[in-house]
Amino acid sequence: MNKLRILFVLLALVALVALPMVVSAQDAPAAPEIPAEVQAAVDAAFAARASRDACAYVAWDQRASDEGALAHLAEDFIGMFQCGGQVLVGLIGGIVPLLVVLMTFVNALIALIGADRIDRVGEWAARPGLVYYPVRYILLPILAVFFLTNPMAYTMGRFLPEKYKPAFYDSAVSFVHPPLGLFPHVNPGEFFVWGGIAAGITSLGLGLGDLAIRYFIVGVIVIFIRGIVTERITAIMWSRRDAK
Amino acid sequence: MGGFNAFLVTIGKAVGGVVGALYQAGRDAVDQVLVNIIPFMAFISLVIGIILYTGIGSALANALAPLANNVVGLVVLSIIIALPFLSPVLGPGAVIAQVIGTLLGSTLIAQRTIPPSLALPALFAINPQVGCDFIPVGLALGEAEPETVEVGVPAVLFSRLITGPISVVIAYLFSFGLYDQPAA
Numbered sequence: 431m432n433k434l435r436i437l438f439v440l441l442a443l444v445a446l447v448a449l450p451m452v453v454s455a456q457d458a459p460a461a462p463e464i465p466a467e468v469q470a471a472v473d474a475a476f477a478a479r480a481s482r483d484a485c486a487y488v489a490w491d492q493r494a495s496d497e498g499a500l501a502h503l504a505e506d507f508i509g510m511f512q513c514g515g516q517v518l519v520g521l522i523g524g525i526v527p528l529l530v531v532l533m534t535f536v537n538a539l540i541a542l543i544g545a546d547r548i549d550r551v552g553e554w555a556a557r558p559g560l561v562y563y564p565v566r567y568i569l570l571p572i573l574a575v576f577f578l579t580n581p582m583a584y585t586m587g588r589f590l591p592e593k594y595k596p597a598f599y600d601s602a603v604s605f606v607h608p609p610l611g612l613f614p615h616v617n618p619g620e621f622f623v624w625g626g627i628a629a630g631i632t633s634l635g636l637g638l639g640d641l642a643i644r645y646f647i648v649g650v651i652v653i654f655i656r657g658i659v660t661e662r663i664t665a666i667m668w669s670r671r672d673a674k
Numbered sequence: 675m676g677g678f679n680a681f682l683v684t685i686g687k688a689v690g691g692v693v694g695a696l697y698q699a700g701r702d703a704v705d706q707v708l709v710n711i712i713p714f715m716a717f718i719s720l721v722i723g724i725i726l727y728t729g730i731g732s733a734l735a736n737a738l739a740p741l742a743n744n745v746v747g748l749v750v751l752s753i754i755i756a757l758p759f760l761s762p763v764l765g766p767g768a769v770i771a772q773v774i775g776t777l778l779g780s781t782l783i784a785q786r787t788i789p790p791s792l793a794l795p796a797l798f799a800i801n802p803q804v805g806c807d808f809i810p811v812g813l814a815l816g817e818a819e820p821e822t823v824e825v826g827v828p829a830v831l832f833s834r835l836i837t838g839p840i841s842v843v844i845a846y847l848f849s850f851g852l853y854d855q856p857a858a
Contacts, residue, residue: 510727515723517723529707530707533707534703581815586816588817595813596827599830603812604804606804625772627779630778641793641794641853644848647848652841652844652845655841660829660837667828
């Protein structure tokens with residue numbers, strides 16, 4: 431058995447080496463004429479295959495193959511993954527090139543500006559007073575998330591007094607998804623919080639710009655509210671704790 | 675001559691710095707995509723492939739539809755997800771939010787069972803638990819005292835119960851005029 435295998439491999443190697451020599455020894459053959467009707471049939475088959483939706487389920491009695499239940503089951507099994515593969519190709523062809531180029535741009539921007547410059551905003555946001563609420567729960571979280579991204583953004587809390595830290599965390603962590611439609615670099619590992627729903631909108635043939643910008647704006651409003659509410663709740667719980 | 679040389683060196687350093695930053699940025703971007711995004715895309719594709727092809731997706735989506743295709747349902751959904759004993763469990767890696775989001779997007783929104791304008795409140799309804807699993811770590815990153823963590827964890831969890839539904843309502847108000855067009 432082993433000898434047979436060795437012989438087979440040797441033959442294959444010889445063929446591999448010899449075939450190009452034989453072919454190149456001859457004059458380059460003219461491209462074989464493919465009859466137009468054969469070409470058309472091949473084209474049609476390819477087009478049908480390309481346009482077929484791998485995620486569409488075909489009932490057993492409507493399938494081309496008539497082998498039987500086992501063959502149909504095999505088709506069902508592989509069908510799930512063909513459907514998944516079709517989805518994956520759509521994602522990689524559609525979103526990935528955009529993500530790579532956009533993230534390159536933003537990463538370069540951050541590197542050129544220097545992330546340490548926002549430290550001063552952190553010191554600014556630590557001040558008490560009503561005026562500093564927007565700084566603490568809008569400006570600081572946005573800058574922290576944009577420049578430091580998830581999860582390093584939360585380190586900006588070190589500039590704040592203890593009583594503001596939970597509220598700042600709440601505010602910053604709530605902003606790691608709303609910018610995803612515009613700045614996916616802030617949290618690429620959780621892109622599909624946005625990407626899943628956005629894919630549905632895309633499949634309807636609608637643009638994403640409007641949704642992305644509204645998601646961002648509402649995100650800003652929500653983190654502001656979250657910061658204020660959590661700061662209040664923290665203060666209440668702290669006083670109760672001290673009273674005990 | 676010395677001045678000219680210094681000028682050349684300055685230019686060279688500046689250009690080198692910018693090109694280096696751009697190159698490093700590209701390297702980081704590709705790295706992030708390869709390490710973080712494409713593996714998750716593979717996982718999401720597998721899940722979508724199975725649920726779409728087998729029809730589980732339609733069944734699940736139909737079960738979720740009464741909650742997800744109107745703003746009251748979305749508020750209820752956000753309250754359920756924000757419950758203080760559920761939100762830390764649902765948080766890690768935002769996996770639940772991503773799977774639910776993909777499920778809603780690839781089935782109900784794609785079929786127009788959820789009108790496209792409700793995509794905005796839906797984005798907030800699936801996500802009131804964001805970061806609830808990460809509060810102690812996040813606070814520690816901000817160099818918080820242990821006492822702050824003790825107070826901060828329940829404070830954030832309870833706050834979500836209030837701000838979760840509020841965020842859905844605000845998103846709903848902001849969704850007016852979004853994809854405003856005759857029904858197809």
